[in-house]
Amino acid sequence: MTWLESAVDSPYGIHHLPYGVFSTTDNPARRLGVRVGDQVLDLKLVVTSGTCANCETCTALSSSTLNDFMALGPEVWSKVRTQLQDALTDETLAEPMSRMLTPVADVTTHLPFTPADYVDFYSSEHHATNLGRLFRPDGDALMPNWKHLPVGYHGRSGSLVPSGTDIVRPQGQRRTPDGEIVFGASARLDIEAEVGFVVGVGSQLGTRVATGDFTDHVFGVTLVNDWSARDIQNWEYQPLGPFLGKSFATSIATWVTPLDALAASRVPAPEQDPAVLPYLVEPDRYAYDLTLSVEWNGTKVSSPPFAGVYWTPAQQLAHMTVNGASLRTGDFFASGTVSGPEKDQRGSFLELSWSGAEPVKLDDGSTRDFLEDGDTVTISATAPGPRGTTIGLGEVTGTIRPAN
Amino acid sequence: MTWLESAVDSPYGIHHLPYGVFSTTDNPARRLGVRVGDQVLDLKLVVTSGTCANCETCTALSSSTLNDFMALGPEVWSKVRTQLQDALTDETLAEPMSRMLTPVADVTTHLPFTPADYVDFYSSEHHATNLGRLFRPDGDALMPNWKHLPVGYHGRSGSLVPSGTDIVRPQGQRRTPDGEIVFGASARLDIEAEVGFVVGVGSQLGTRVATGDFTDHVFGVTLVNDWSARDIQNWEYQPLGPFLGKSFATSIATWVTPLDALAASRVPAPEQDPAVLPYLVEPDRYAYDLTLSVEWNGTKVSSPPFAGVYWTPAQQLAHMTVNGASLRTGDFFASGTVSGPEKDQRGSFLELSWSGAEPVKLDDGSTRDFLEDGDTVTISATAPGPRGTTIGLGEVTGTIRPAN
Known part of the structure; x- marks a missing residue:
């Protein structure tokens, strides 16, 4: 005691x-x-x-x-x-x-660590399926590669900001529904509720890190809000992926929970079908049983379950280095939006409002599809600790300021 | 004198x-x-x-x-x-x-600077057109956004290596022509001959850098070989862009030419049609008249002309920050593969060998489509200096080692 x-x-x-x-x-x-x-x-x-x-x-x-x-x-x-x-x-x-x-x-x-590279994955099947339906209504929801590898991309580490930092609404190009190219403040500013992992121990270029060596390299966990301008992203992202739709700011919680503290929160991870390639097989496959909470201006709008995410962080780390890419202290990789199977488990407003078709009701009686200036979003999470205790992960919060 | x-x-x-x-x-x-x-x-x-x-x-x-x-x-x-x-x-x-x-x-x-973020653009029209024809033979060669914005993405700054570093052939997943998912060493290892720009003076998050302020922020220029595993890239890149197909190594020349030295090499940049949005208009639009040279095992196989690249580095910088993304000292951004209109001006082997259909002949009598173990590639460049002088940019070279 x-x-x-x-x-x-x-x-x-x-x-x-x-x-x-x-x-x-x-x-x-x-x-x-x-x-x-x-x-x-x-x-x-x-x-x-x-x-x-x-x-x-x-x-x-x-x-x-x-x-x-x-x-x-x-x-x-x-x-x-x-x-x-x-x-x-x-x-x-x-x-x-x-x-x-x-x-x-x-x-x-403040920012708890100096970030090296930042990688964002796309590892929730429910999120990837929802986005596929919204962005490519006529095609298969999941791309052919999605169940074979944890899809990911590099984000901008220079715009990682600590929880509490105001977020200036980004400006940029977008294409209107009638095909006009216009410039202005994003009209579809969104969140992505994610879980991030920070690397402590690096690795040499030309070598790779096995799934079983995850805890030898990763120090801890912190919550992430990967702010996303959907209109900018939608126009720019072919064929090289998201760029300015994401790079204006990514907020992270300022308290890093060491992996040791989460030992009691390990639960079985989802089964994978088809079988993955040997380098993605885990000697001891598990997920961390974090339940996220998303509050929009004080109204809890979602409870995304991290344990249901298809690709584990150990698989992400093994994939990220299988080509010989090195790791550095401060490398940071995030899960991508965590969404569960239920509507109130979706980790982005794009999904929660189904691209604006089903507005979200807040406790003050107002409705929302995307973020308005002055809105505040706070993401928190809990996990089971040892002997019946509870662990509360440091929250990540931010308020939207008008475009400059 | x-x-x-x-x-x-x-x-x-x-x-x-x-x-x-x-x-x-x-x-x-x-x-x-x-x-x-x-x-x-x-x-x-x-x-x-x-x-x-x-x-x-x-x-x-x-x-x-x-x-x-x-x-x-x-x-x-x-x-x-x-x-x-x-x-x-x-x-x-x-x-x-x-x-x-x-x-x-x-x-x-050694590496001349400590890299912060690394962004790779896709700004040569001839290169983007060639890749569009090869990757999407049934669609338009250029994506609808290509002439409206300089398409780019974040690369892995942790795997930037100095010229002379051996490159270990990466391993990874690829899909065979008959749809099988296999793992192994890349069989389509390629180069990308590029020109990189390094940021000296940073900027604040939430602000943007105008095209006319390019020389207030950018310190200098260095040649880049953005090694690319085409088979890995082709399977992984939808929908979030290139990741492991690029992140195993990017070589940069170790001598940084200050922008001041290139004042006499300014020439008119290509005219742009359709007109670009105001934030991409340049008060004084110019290109740098660098002529690259690509040597494959000592045989000069290409002379890509940098002056013909559609999007200038000043436009790239303005685009990269228009959403409020900050700059840091050491931020590095590269042009993407420089290819000219002629066959002997193509800046990647994928283009030079037309995806293997037209093998490249070397002086020793051998032929190549992609890189073999032991191959050495050296990229150099010259530019006009003041008063009839010539500037030789520091070369970037690397030799392929077998997969581990």
Whole structure:
């Protein structure tokens, strides 16, 4: 039992301990922190308090970004996690460690890591089927390759922004239904509720990472809102894929849940038919049982179930490197929109409003198809923790500002 | 006239002065250099020799990557360039500066900058038309959007490698002509001869860069070989674009030619019809008159003309940011394959061999459609310099190694 009262029975209890980068009004320097209960534990203070010798781990924990710590690998990650859990349950440390805590309400959080490459997958069968029906009503909903490989593409890592960043409505080209090419602010601004994975331990160019080595490379999980301008995307995306329809901003949650914290949330992943090629076979195939929640101006409009996603993150990692592409610390890859089989499990507004044909009702009585200026979207998630506990993933939120 | 004999009448004369990062056997530390004649001038030695006061520019020139210098902007770039030209023509400096030179044959060059995001365009009309005919023989060669916007996508910046790096043949999925899904080494490994532009001065998220501000942001030019596995690409690329067919390696030349050096190579760019949207209109539309050369195992097989490319780099930059995407120092964007109207001006082997139907003859009597293990490809380019001089862009070369 922890000595920190607010961490007892909390989705941010000592079974969770997500990492982030924070600053305070008093001390604007960015430093690593761990969220526990309603507090943030300052890891730099933990290191400099003298309980830690001058080692590589201490240096990494004194950094202004998670990258150095993430690069140290799973043994160090587990060791530090255990040490933190021990300290937070050691009553004799309650008094000195309390001085290293700041209420989460009083901190500013930042991008938790410096992103290297960003890859976005397309791994929910329900989402891909819905989009196929909407974009290609006369063809097969799923492309012929979809069940053979986790389709993905590179996004813009430079426009990854931390939760809370305002999103300026993008401008661009679109083609009107009568074929005119016009320029202006996107009229079909959408969200994509996704789950992202960040790489800690890199790999060499020309080698590949096996599905079974997933936890040797991936540090943790964070929620993603991959804002999407559907009208820009629809006009530009043939034949090289989405570009400006996505690259104006991708928001990520600022607390990274370590994979270790999600050990109790492993559940069987969907069976795959047809059988996948050997490099995509998993020695121990599992999904993470996260249930997402999408709130639109405070109204909960969807609960996408991550466990039902067809391609697992281990398969995504193996696929991404099977051609010899290297991994770097800070590489980030996201699931693509998570949608379940039910209407209230769809992870984009394009799907929820069926491209505007079935507007979404909000609690204030208004209706929506796509995002209006001033709208706020917040994505959160819960997962089962050990011994009946619950884990609450850091939320990702953003508010739409008018086009410049 | 320069006091350095090898720089007189050289494509690396003082009218050129490309920047790079090099090391030597004696001193393995990476440092900035300028290539002049058959020598490399060590910029760190220039700085520490005391002729330079301790300023931001000196710090940047003492770095191990070009990023810090590139971030300083066009006024500083021009000033340093002029100072180097003055020093290289000042006879009184010949003796002390000669001690800062190393023969280019004795240095190892590295990636000249730390890449941020990498974007690859598709801006040669002849290339896009050829690929359309090959990939979609029953449809229009150009997609409806092609003449309205510079089509592009994000590539993997983590697999940008310096010229000279061996390229391991990638493995992956492909679909055989009779519809079977198989795994193995790519059997259709190709090149793409391209011209790349590196961003020095970044921009804020939510703002855009006008076509007329191109030279305020872009530092210089370097040749690119965007290695492509056509069989992997062909199976994976619908609907989100190329991914593993490209992400195993992209080679770039290690000498970056500053835009200032190419002032005399500006020529009119192709006229555009239909008219482009206002944000793509250029106050001063021009192309750079680079003529590329592609050598396959020593046989020159193509001379792609860059001046004929439909979309200019200034239009690419404006398009890339029109949605509010930010720029970072080290952002790199490439033209896409440069192909001219003639057969011996095609910038990929897919086009040169017309997908294998018209094999390419090499000087040793052998023929090729795609790359074999052990093959070496070298791309170089020349451009007109001032007063009848010639500029030789740093070459990009690579040799294919067997799949692991």
